[in-house]
Amino acid sequence: MKVLVFIDADLVVRHFVMSDAFRELTDRHEVGFVFLDPANRRMGPVKPEALDLYGAGYELLDIVPARARLWSELFTVDRLRLRMGRQFRTIRHIYRNAQSWKGKLIYQTLALPGLRQVFSWIQHRRLAANPNRAMEALLDRHQPDLVVHPTVLNGLFINDVVQLCRHRSIPHVLVMNSWDNPSSKQAVVGHPDLLLVWGQQTQEHAERYMNMPADRIRRFGAAQFEVYRETPRLDRAEFCTMHEIPPSKRILLYAGSSKETDEFSHLKAIEEMIEKGALPNTVLLYRPHPWGNGGQDGHRIIDEPWKHVRLEHSMRGYLGQVKAGNLEKSLPDYRDTRDLLSHIDALISPLSTIIVEAARLGHPVLCFLPEDELKEAEHLRIAMPSVHFDALYEMPGVMVARSRHSMLEVLPSLMAMTANDDARERLRRATDFIVEPFDKPWSQRFVDLVEEQEAV
Known part of the structure; x- marks a missing residue:
């Protein structure tokens, strides 16, 4: 079977190519990748020639401005x-x-x-007067049996992929990139043959907000979370040694976001709390969001003489880059995130997807929504009402703090929950609503899906 995979964003490269989502597919079928020209800013730091495509070839395709x-x-x-x-x-x-x-x-x-x-x-x-001749020629040249497009549902390829595949009667499958996509974005040219979503939540959102017919939606889990099936590369002792943390300490992870909050001041406030003994036997580990720049004025973080704060090892280089004024997006290895989340005890974050990942591992979570910063944190103000966060706020084991004061008040309760195994298991099970679990790995199930399409 001949399959073309269209990719038009750096995030999609990280979540699918770098996560080996298509490795099984390339082993069993003739696969070609089509990347948006890396000169386009949506491709960020991606260099297709440096990617492991499992032996498959690739082409570059530019847009028609x-x-x-x-x-x-x-x-x-x-x-x-x-x-x-x-x-x-x-x-x-x-x-x-x-x-x-x-x-x-x-x-x-x-x-x-x-x-x-x-x-x-x-x-x-x-649009009819400005056709995409390059994509038309590519499809005519390759004559694919199936087109696959992992997408944020508002990329530069999506409308032409759906439209041209429909006109040529080429079966095509879109794969959502992240949990907010179906509730906020969609192709404006019509529906694809099939849309793969994470779970029940995003199926409901696709039906409600995209008007997708239910028989064109398939719950499929999240390709980028398959890494959590693997054993961490470091054990707890090695992880603690790497970060200069006594192994007996509880580890509270502050995972930064892209929401423009004052993460430096949050770290300072929590460190002061630890220093005063209000969070005993605890170390605060900080990991910046890979394109969040450490929040407002995040350049301050790396050189601060922290006493109870440690900087997560794999992202120290990124913080150095932020200090130097280079705000280019980072695409960290998901295995680093897996190693990190395997050894923490609890997490606090101003609305980042890592909250879902930590909750899936049963770690108590605090969603921090500093409403006193909304004037400066416009991204947080806009994102807070988004419907995809609702299920998270309601989960057992997830706390919500809407001010710095309330955040500091609930942190002791958050850390106490780390010893409640029943509560952690309830939290883990609750996340199945967002990311449906499967016994079989994503890459193997995707090959089954492709071969199912071939048989139709």
């Missing part, structure tokens, strides 16, 4: 159309805030009933 702009305008107008409900209000707020005052006026007007339909008709006429 005029066509990409037309798709983007269609998407923005679709996001701004009036629909009832909290999540649709959040979506409108997110995409309205991304525009200049002039853009807000134009796109909100075009999103009005009647005008939106006329605008869509005009845009599709313009």
